Amino acid sequence: xxxxxxxxxxxxxxxxxxxxxxxxxxxxxxxxxxxxxxxxxxxxxxxxxxxxxxxxxxxxxxxxxxxxxxxxxxxxxxxxxxxxxxxxxxxxxxxxxxxxxxxxxxxxxxxxxxxxxxxxxxxxxxxxxxxxxxxxxxxxxxxxxxxxxxxxxxxxxxxxxxxxxxxxxxxxxxxxxxxxxxxxxxxxxxxxxxxxxxxxxxxxxxxxxxxxxxxxxxxxxxxxxxxxxxxxxxxxxxxxxxxxxxxxxx
Numbered sequence: 001x002x003x004x005x006x007x008x009x010x011x012x013x014x015x016x017x018x019x020x021x022x023x024x025x026x027x028x029x030x031x032x033x034x035x036x037x038x039x040x041x042x043x044x045x046x047x048x049x050x051x052x053x054x055x056x057x058x059x060x061x062x063x064x065x066x067x068x069x070x071x072x073x074x075x076x077x078x079x080x081x082x083x084x085x086x087x088x089x090x091x092x093x094x095x096x097x098x099x100x101x102x103x104x105x106x107x108x109x110x111x112x113x114x115x116x117x118x119x120x121x122x123x124x125x126x127x128x129x130x131x132x133x134x135x136x137x138x139x140x141x142x143x144x145x146x147x148x149x150x151x152x153x154x155x156x157x158x159x160x161x162x163x164x165x166x167x168x169x170x171x172x173x174x175x176x177x178x179x180x181x182x183x184x185x186x187x188x189x190x191x192x193x194x195x196x197x198x199x200x201x202x203x204x205x206x207x208x209x210x211x212x213x214x215x216x217x218x219x220x221x222x223x224x225x226x227x228x229x230x231x232x233x234x235x236x237x238x239x240x241x242x243x244x245x246x247x248x249x250x
Contacts, residue, residue: 033166035060042092044112044163045079045105051162052155065099074098076122079105080142081112093137094129097122104146105159114160124149 012020028034034043046066050057055069067075076099078091091104102125106115128149129138146152 031166039081041079041081041107041112042077045103045107045159046077047166048105048114048159048162049075049077049103049117051165052158064096074100076102077105078102078140079107081107081109082142089142090139091142093132093135093139094125095137097126103155103159104140106142112163114156114163117154117156117159118146119153119155120146120149121151124151 009017022037025034025037025040028040029037033047034040035046036043046057049055050067053067053069053075055067055073055075058066058068064076065074066077069075076094080089080091082089099122101119101121103117103119105117107113108115125140126138128144129140131138147154
């Protein structure tokens with residue numbers, strides 16, 4: 001493992017290593033690869049899932065799930081950086097089941113390559129989760145046979161491909177996520193609001209398919225008609241007077 005370390009690291013002082021680590025996190029924050037200054041694995045895993053699924057990465061303030069797909073699927077992301085699966089290691093605690101699927105990711109401890117990633121529906125996750133009273137939540141063991149669970153899918157290659165594309169487009173800012181109410185088919189009944197959910201309604205569950213990031217349109221909204229010839233979007237500006245953009249009007 002140590003052979004893979006950049007040259008000269010072992011000769012740095014502990015304080016220099018801490019400063020280098022802080023500087024690295026700052027640059028990753030600027031590039032949008034991570035969202036906090038915590039250990040980057042969790043932020044990175046969420047980012048890779050969003051990119052691989054052509055989906056929207058949601059704010060940290062929302063606790064029930066991390067990613068919203070274009071068809072309204074709510075994705076929770078769990079990850080670990082492990083040198084082995086021995087012992088009683090677990091993924092971080094589940095405090096809510098208000099999501100549709102969970103993607104479990106394991107990273108290589110040296111390169112941060114994706115060792116494996118498995119997409120599992122919530123109906124298959126709950127039976128293998130163990131309730132832990134002192135954390136007031138449920139945990140899933142890292143060694144759990146996730147791929148053998150009903151409707152589980154191996155998405156390791158998709159997330160690794162997203163990892164390799166990280167530096168291809170420095171600007172990671174995404175537009176507003178599509179509302180599950182708007183993205184639902186016309187004949188799909190809305191779901192009632194539930195505790196901990198992010199939207200008042202969302203489409204009925206459907207099969208989630210990976211969407212190539214190059215073909216995704218995270219900001220697209222359904223139900224918008226084209227601008228008419230007399231709309232503010234097409235009307236020429238009045239000379240000598242600034243016309244506010246229609247996108248800034250409330």
